[in-house]
Amino acid sequence: MPVPSPGIHNVNDHLRRRDFLRAMVPFALSLCGCQTSVTNTTPDGESFLPPLRPGMDTVQLDIVYVERDAEDPLLSQLVWDDIDQVGTVDLKTRSKLREYGFRVGLVGMTPPRTLQRLLGLKNDLTDAAGTSRHTDLIGRRTFLPSGGTTSIQTSLPAPQVKVQLPGSDQEKVLENAHGVLQAELERLQDGWVRLHLMPEIHHGLAQLRPVAGRTEFQYEGGQHIEQLRDLEFTVTMNVGEMLVISADSSSAGKLGETFFVNRNAQRPRRYMVAIRLTDMKKIHPLYEE
Numbered sequence: 001m002p003v004p005s006p007g008i009h010n011v012n013d014h015l016r017r018r019d020f021l022r023a024m025v026p027f028a029l030s031l032c033g034c035q036t037s038v039t040n041t042t043p044d045g046e047s048f049l050p051p052l053r054p055g056m057d058t059v060q061l062d063i064v065y066v067e068r069d070a071e072d073p074l075l076s077q078l079v080w081d082d083i084d085q086v087g088t089v090d091l092k093t094r095s096k097l098r099e100y101g102f103r104v105g106l107v108g109m110t111p112p113r114t115l116q117r118l119l120g121l122k123n124d125l126t127d128a129a130g131t132s133r134h135t136d137l138i139g140r141r142t143f144l145p146s147g148g149t150t151s152i153q154t155s156l157p158a159p160q161v162k163v164q165l166p167g168s169d170q171e172k173v174l175e176n177a178h179g180v181l182q183a184e185l186e187r188l189q190d191g192w193v194r195l196h197l198m199p200e201i202h203h204g205l206a207q208l209r210p211v212a213g214r215t216e217f218q219y220e221g222g223q224h225i226e227q228l229r230d231l232e233f234t235v236t237m238n239v240g241e242m243l244v245i246s247a248d249s250s251s252a253g254k255l256g257e258t259f260f261v262n263r264n265a266q267r268p269r270r271y272m273v274a275i276r277l278t279d280m281k282k283i284h285p286l287y288e289e
Contacts, residue, residue: 084106192237
């Protein structure tokens, strides 16, 4: 997927955008929701260790990021006219997400033309799932077992945002805040998974904080996390299908804008996240009657 020109002349904005893209394109695979460590390399730049290979019970997800001008009608409105939003989640959950400015839709192995334009899809390259994919997509690939988790950052950190969280009647001021989708995968059967997504807002300075474990509290480094449990949703996906998440033009001033719109740049930017179930390793029983 070709990266649109940022159109940002401010050097600091450009550097922040570069760091954001670097964070979104890790070179190591994510196994069980954890980052792999960097290994030593040969003089030719090749690793001394053999490449990591996914286990036989893992699921491959391709997470792709789209960035456009905040007022671009293709991303802010037109694409949502072509994406199925009715069957993605139940009516109550969908209404709640729309109330707070989120758009969620599911597309099959043949995406609508508007989404193909956003993703830079072509007909000359196909992958194992049978759908075309551009060679220059910005994103990452992760392999997860059933119960595995991964975090998906959706936007650049904002110096300060005012948000009204679900269940609260007052605005809250958060500093150094950005949106994250915490995803957990549940394998159902060959070809099918259930993806649970929890929107979170990470904010404040990164430091050691007490976190509740299974039997006791332990200290972990990181920012404050606002878990938006009222906006948690679950999607059932088949191999080749793609989940699309963003905010539309009517999300101005809503919580969804905090996740998918960066208005701190000289030219505001809008983001979209596409999560595709690309492949599953089939598990065959040792014995059959």
